Amino acid sequence: MACRSRATAAIAACAVLLGACSTPTAPGADVDVDADAVQVYAAGSLRAALTEIAREHQARTGQKVALTFGASGLLRERIEKGAPAQLFASANTAHPERLAAGAGWQAPVVFARNTLCALGSEKIDATPDTLLATLLRSDVRVGTSTPRADPSGDYAWEFFRRADALRPGAYALLDAKALKLTGGADSPMPPAGRNAYLWLMEQDRADVLLTYCTNAVAARAERPRLRVLPLPPALQVGAAYAMTLRSDAAPAAQAFARALRQPAAQAALQRLGFELP
Template sequence: MTHLLRRCAVLLGLLALVACGKSEPAPQIAAAADLRLALTDAAAAFEKETGEKVVLNFGASGNLTRQLQQGAPFELFLSADESYVTQLAKAGKTRDEGRLYAIGRLALIAPKGSPLRLDSQLAGLREGLARGDISRFAIANPEHAPYGRRAQEALDHAGLWKPLQDKLVLGENVSQALQFATEGGAQGSIVAHSLVLDPAVKGKAAYVLIPADWHTPLRQRMVLMKTAGPVAERFYAYLAEPAAKAIFAKYGFTLPAGAL
């Protein structure tokens, strides 16, 4: 009997250890679509270093902000436009005003076989429109996607926004705009530089960078929500460390001086 009781005590102890060691659900992270590659790599590096996982949810920053305003259970938000973080902070949804983590760039792309001639001043796009070679041109929807708004500003700077009106194909986010150009029949697109560095894109399209002074800077800010737990806090801190900064730089982001 004593032996049986001892075995039961050991079993109960093991069960208690398992229960105590049971991990919390991985935190949900909301992130701008331009971060699909960079943040996926950063999350993998974080997991390798700490053993902790995060769940990434990508979308247009405006749409994600609306979801957060309505109570979506994201614990950390990485926006492509810092104004959305400011909105959430003023609404009392965040811990603070967060921190700037990167500055993005726009790229003009032409899929393989496109008649669009690439150049940073968009002269080739102007020529293609004049010849009637451009029937579909993709950007993210400016109403809720920061990269779409900046694309509109750049096109307006070049005097091409109005001529392109009946040719525009609007993606729900910048990642979808890229898909329209590489797989959806558009002759060109303005997208995030970070996304065209994907090896899968390199064989499908070529690109040039658009001058940064043609549009409002893409100042990208991240912030912890008030509901953030310890794993989200550690991931937020990790994104300020040299290893994460190197990943952002790898995908073409400028690292703001003194911001991380």
């Protein structure tokens, strides 16, 4: 029951903030480079948390922090092509590990965790125990993020693999029917300021979206008739958020990295539904 307890706790914690959890940014949208600011590239699901943490950090230290959000895999590609990130915060460990495997980046450190959930439309009548059977129905459209470009998509496919272990053939069915609706270079983008997952539901793009619990709860906060379903314990998939610094990172960037692991920042992450590392 530990997995279900963690997922339920994440849902409850994020619900307290009623929509403060984040949505993605356009994949190619870089901020204007401010030479005096710490350039932080971070997973879109960290938007609310890092915005709050950076605001507090700037008020306390006077150091500006410039935040660029997007799918972690796409951000890594931009960094590899020369984007000026000094700190990279990913929704998985693989992308920062890839940077660290080359020259110029430090070994990544896990600073927060999240959990995969299902966000269902009003017409979906399911419980965690019946969720897999519901997703396998031919009349249920399953939306995901884009694997390799976005860790949320990778976690969805890990869920598919675990489902296949319980119900042989489930992977093939889910892999074939999954609609990659977010996290890709060409994914449809919601209007500015809109929750991407709520917008996809309103556009009737899917009946169920597999996404982080923090994102699902934020969508339901705006439309209470939506349903947030934790995955059953045997199928639960957790997400580890890791950050890495450039090897020659300026003291200001190092200070912000340390701040992310301090009690105040960790408390902000917990309030928004994330789990401690």
